[in-house]
Amino acid sequence: MRHLIAALAFAGALGAAKADEQTIAAVVDDHIIPAFAELDAAADDLATEARKDCAPTSEPLRVAYQSAYDAWLGAAHLQIGPLEEAEFAFALSFWPDPRGKTAKALRRLIAAKDPIAGSGDYSKVSVAARGFLALERMLYDDTITGDAGYKCTLLRAISDDIAATADKLHQGWLDTHAASFKSAGAPGNEVFPATEDAIRKFYTALMTSLGFDAEARIGRPLGTVQKPRPRRAEARRSGRPLRNLRLSIAAQRAFAAALTPAGQDDTAPQVDAAFRRVLDQIAEVDNPLLDGTASSTAWLKIDIIKQDIVAIQVTVDGTLGRDLGLFVGFNSRDGD
Amino acid sequence: MRRRGFLAGVAAALVHGPRTWAAAGSPAFLAAARHPDGSFWLHGLGEDGRDIFSIALPARGHAAAAHPERPEAVAFARRPGTFAAILDCATGQQTAALTAPSGRHFYGHGAFSRDGEILLTTENQIETGEGRVGLWSVAEGYRRIGELPSGGIGPHDIVRLPDDGFAVANGGIRTHPNTGREKLNLDTMRPNLAILASDGSLLDVAELGEDLHQNSIRHLAVDDAGRIAFAMQWQGDLYDVPPLLGVARPGAKPELLAAEEIIQRQTQGYAGSVSFSGDGSTIGITAPRGNLAVAFDVSTGRPSQIVKKSDICGIAPTKLGMCATTGTGQFLRLEANQSHLIRNDDLSWDNHLVSVQK
Numbered sequence: 211m212r213h214l215i216a217a218l219a220f221a222g223a224l225g226a227a228k229a230d231e232q233t234i235a236a237v238v239d240d241h242i243i244p245a246f247a248e249l250d251a252a253a254d255d256l257a258t259e260a261r262k263d264c265a266p267t268s269e270p271l272r273v274a275y276q277s278a279y280d281a282w283l284g285a286a287h288l289q290i291g292p293l294e295e296a297e298f299a300f301a302l303s304f305w306p307d308p309r310g311k312t313a314k315a316l317r318r319l320i321a322a323k324d325p326i327a328g329s330g331d332y333s334k335v336s337v338a339a340r341g342f343l344a345l346e347r348m349l350y351d352d353t354i355t356g357d358a359g360y361k362c363t364l365l366r367a368i369s370d371d372i373a374a375t376a377d378k379l380h381q382g383w384l385d386t387h388a389a390s391f392k393s394a395g396a397p398g399n400e401v402f403p404a405t406e407d408a409i410r411k412f413y414t415a416l417m418t419s420l421g422f423d424a425e426a427r428i429g430r431p432l433g434t435v436q437k438p439r440p441r442r443a444e445a446r447r448s449g450r451p452l453r454n455l456r457l458s459i460a461a462q463r464a465f466a467a468a469l470t471p472a473g474q475d476d477t478a479p480q481v482d483a484a485f486r487r488v489l490d491q492i493a494e495v496d497n498p499l500l501d502g503t504a505s506s507t508a509w510l511k512i513d514i515i516k517q518d519i520v521a522i523q524v525t526v527d528g529t530l531g532r533d534l535g536l537f538v539g540f541n542s543r544d545g546d
Numbered sequence: 547m548r549r550r551g552f553l554a555g556v557a558a559a560l561v562h563g564p565r566t567w568a569a570a571g572s573p574a575f576l577a578a579a580r581h582p583d584g585s586f587w588l589h590g591l592g593e594d595g596r597d598i599f600s601i602a603l604p605a606r607g608h609a610a611a612a613h614p615e616r617p618e619a620v621a622f623a624r625r626p627g628t629f630a631a632i633l634d635c636a637t638g639q640q641t642a643a644l645t646a647p648s649g650r651h652f653y654g655h656g657a658f659s660r661d662g663e664i665l666l667t668t669e670n671q672i673e674t675g676e677g678r679v680g681l682w683s684v685a686e687g688y689r690r691i692g693e694l695p696s697g698g699i700g701p702h703d704i705v706r707l708p709d710d711g712f713a714v715a716n717g718g719i720r721t722h723p724n725t726g727r728e729k730l731n732l733d734t735m736r737p738n739l740a741i742l743a744s745d746g747s748l749l750d751v752a753e754l755g756e757d758l759h760q761n762s763i764r765h766l767a768v769d770d771a772g773r774i775a776f777a778m779q780w781q782g783d784l785y786d787v788p789p790l791l792g793v794a795r796p797g798a799k800p801e802l803l804a805a806e807e808i809i810q811r812q813t814q815g816y817a818g819s820v821s822f823s824g825d826g827s828t829i830g831i832t833a834p835r836g837n838l839a840v841a842f843d844v845s846t847g848r849p850s851q852i853v854k855k856s857d858i859c860g861i862a863p864t865k866l867g868m869c870a871t872t873g874t875g876q877f878l879r880l881e882a883n884q885s886h887l888i889r890n891d892d893l894s895w896d897n898h899l900v901s902v903q904k
Contacts, residue, residue: 294854297808306785337808403890410874414837414856425784540580540873540894541818541859542834545727546608546625546654546702546764 227395230405233471237412238388241468245285245461246380252281253376260369264362266349272448275349278372279342279450283457285379287419287465290411291391292382300337301375305444306426307343313354315339316347319364320356327360332367333374341375343445344368350447406535412469413536417523419462424519427455431500432516435509438502451500456492459485459519470530477529484525488518567902570617570635571598575862576610577871578603578621578896588621590635590902593864595877595888601638604631608654609703612902613684614662620644626651626670626723632688642688649673650680650693651723655703658684659744660710668701668714669693675720675730677701679712679742697740697751699731703766705774710744713774716751717762719781732781737763739776739794752800754792761788765898767829767863769822773844775829776800780815790817791831791842803829803842805849812836818859819898823867823880830868830880834859839870841880853878853885860899871895 252274259274282302285293293299304312315338319327326335333340347354348365391411394402402408426444431451433439443451463485470478495511502509531538567573573590580586586606590598603621611620617635628651632642646652646669653668665688667680677696682688698716705713718737720730729735736759741750754761760782767775778790789804790813804810814835821830823841828850830841834857841851857873867881869888873896877889 300808300811308783308785400887403887407874407890410856537580537873537894539834539857541857541897542816542837542873544624544897545816546897 227405229471229473230395230409231392233469234391234394234405234408234412237465237468238383238391241465242285242288242291243383243388245281245288246376246383249278249281249285250373250376250380252278253373257366257369257373260366264365266361266365272349275342275345276448276450278376279445279448280453280457282342282376283454284461287458287462288415289418290415291387292379295382297337298375298379300341301333302341302372303343304338304341305343306430306442307338308442311336311338312343313347313351316344316354316364317356320354320360323357323360327364327367330370332371340368340371342372345372346445346448409469409534410536410538412465413531413534414538416462416465416469416526417538419458420519420523420526423455423458423462424516424523427451427458428500428512428516428519432502432509432512435502435506435513438509440499440501440503443500446499449498452492452495452498455500455515456489459488459492459522463489466526466530469534471533474529474533477533480525480529481522484518484522488515488522491515491518565617565636566615567612567617567635573598573635573902574864575869576612576619576635576900576902577860577898578607578610580606580894580896582892586896588619588633588635591877591899593869595869595879599635599638601633601635607896609656609898610900611656611658611665612900614658614660614903616662616684618684620656620665622652622654622656622667625654626721626726627654628652630656630667644682644688644690646680647690650678652680653677653700653702657704657706657712660706664691666704666712668696668704670700670721672723675699675722677714677716679704679714679746681746694742694746695748697742697748698738699735700737700762701740702764705766705768707741707768707774708770708772711749712742713766713768713776714740714742715763715766715776716740717764717779718759719762729781732760735760735762735781737761737778739763739766739774739792739800752794754800754802758788758802761790763792765817765820767820767822769826771826773822773826775820775822777817777820777831779817782815784815785811787811788815790815790833791820791829791840793829793844801847803847805840805842805852809838809840809849809852812838813840819861821861821863821868821899824863824865825867828867830861830870832858832861832870834873839880841868841883851880851883851885853880855885857894859897860895862899862901869899871899 256274256278259271394408395405431443574593575591586603587600589600607621608624622630628646630644650669656667665682669678679694681692683691700717700719702717703715718735739752761778765777774794776792787810789802791803792800794800813833816835817831818834828841832839839853843850860871873894875891879886
């Protein structure tokens with residue numbers, strides 16, 4: 211009898227590992243790889259447009275910037291694998307930036323006509339001068355002034371660098387990290403000794419990213435009802451604060467769906483409903499800059515979105531986290 | 547040198563029986579953990595991470611304090627707790643309990659005098675918010691025998707120094723049990739590192755600059771040379787990216803250590819624990835919110851190792867380097883700039899990994 215129970219328990223553990231493997235494969239193949247492929251392609255288009263016409267007012271260039279930034283929001287929540295490895299995440303998105311380091315770094319480069327911009331080695335500069343927020347300044351901030359020829363070189367260098375980074379991220383997943391995640395639990399996999407370790411990595415990324423949306427993307431411009439802080443909104447110069455939030459939430463909705471194990475009938479609709487509520491609120495709020503200064507009603511509408519993002523975390527924790535048997539943040543949430 | 551009697555240890559010979567940590571299997575560390583069934587345990591661990599003993603705890607604790615000789619551990623409740631259990635690690639039995647005096651609560655850490663006669667506990671004087679250090683007589687079954695000013699508000703960690711004095715991390719944050727852990731004075735907080743002489747008198751209080759007044763000094767480590775490493779938790783704008791580690795010698799101005807911005811950013815403004823390496827060459831801080839630990843080379847002040855692990859928090863010295871624990875059940879060794887996974891269990895290691903003094 212004891213042998214039978216042990217055998218059943220062993221079979222159960224094997225079944226759980228098998229289910230984990232399917233989940234990991236679905237997340238990697240159907241969610242992560244396509245997101246980075248799209249970013250890679252959109253960033254290439256951006257670099258191409260910048261080469262054709264580097265005028266900040268160029269409409270095709272601005273469209274390419276917006277599209278590539280959109281694609282980044284489809285992948286930015288995946289702070290695992292190559293994004294976690296080096297400075298890639300900051301190199302694409304140096305934000306929040308309360309001390310205005312991006313503008314300072316760009317002004318310094320322009321004033322000195324620093325030859326690094328034309329060297330093909332732009333990844334050596336400070337992360338503050340790289341990525342979408344730096345490019346946004348070059349395109350939409352008319353206080354970034356200086357020699358037009360150098361500014362053109364700089365804008366192209368930033369665009370090329372974004373494309374190179376996006377390529378490295380995509381290749382990193384294809385070459386190494388997809389296999390590393392998909393072989394979780396296999397002998398010799400030291401990064402993920404058990405399938406659960408890979409699942410936890412995904413889950414932690416989802417929770418971290420939801421927290422960033424609530425605390426930074428919406429929390430920073432929200433401020434307090436007495437003192438909203440719209441100038442702290444992400445990518446406000448190119449009109450993207452609400453758009454970034456919407457795209458981020460939509461991407462995480464897909465991520466959460468891919469992460470939900472098959473056979474959990476209650477979880478998928480509950481989690482999806484929590485995401486949908488936020489996306490519905492976003493669709494209704496006519497406030498692309500997340501500017502709560504107009505009235506307390508305007509502020510309150512933004513605050514409601516924030517509360518509903520926190521509610522997603524609670525829902526995910528109580529459903530998906532429970533299904534996956536994960537207890538995340540034992541220490542990080544204890545706060546002591 | 548004039549000393550008050552309480553640390554002089556006149557009665558030491560009478561109370562020190564033959565029982566030492568050897569009777570509990572000579573653990574190198576104490577660490578609390580949550581088990582899969584939701585119960586909480588205090589584990590005694592070898593330097594190689596193996597379990598030497600485990601004792602059930604009534605609830606989740608914060609830190610433990612190890613008696614320097616007797617196999618006794620003090621397990622503190624999480625703040626704002628008023629309870630701590632004295633555990634005999636050889637028998638697994640609770641032998642005494644501390645109850646904070648009325649109008650006081652514990653802040654979660656404690657330290658013993660070198661002779662093992664006195665336990666010192668960080669406490670809040672609730673009415674005034676002033677930090678206190680409670681004094682308990684070990685020989686008298688951990689009877690409350692007095693208290694001292696901690697030199698600031700919100701004392702959290704306390705460690706004994708090689709000269710038998712103590713360092714106290716006054717986090718600067720005022721709380722009140724009525725409002726749990728709500729921070730009541732973020733605009734005016736002034737954390738400090740206070741140094742107490744072996745007689746308990748306040749020798750020195752080091753504050754950081756005005757721009758860092760919201761950097762709560764919370765956790766401490768000390769090396770044989772008397773250098774004090776302090777880990778901080780930033781209460782200001784997360785993206786101001788302040789340093790989270792300082793090193794001080796009594797009397798000297800603290801020196802702050804920070805990694806490059808992209809690493810500092812990942813720490814999320816929150817260091818959970820701090821430790822010197824066994825050889826004193828590096829200092830490690832853990833950043834459970836950023837899921838990483840950073841080791842700094844003491845001679846250069848620059849980071850020498852970055853370890854990315856979910857919910858990493860406990861950290862303590864080993865002979866060669868350091869080891870660390872995570873809320874996901876991992877026990878790691880950080881040595882020669884490499885990290886090695888030693889154990890991976892279905893449990894959650896709690897905030898701190900406490901060295902049992904040898």
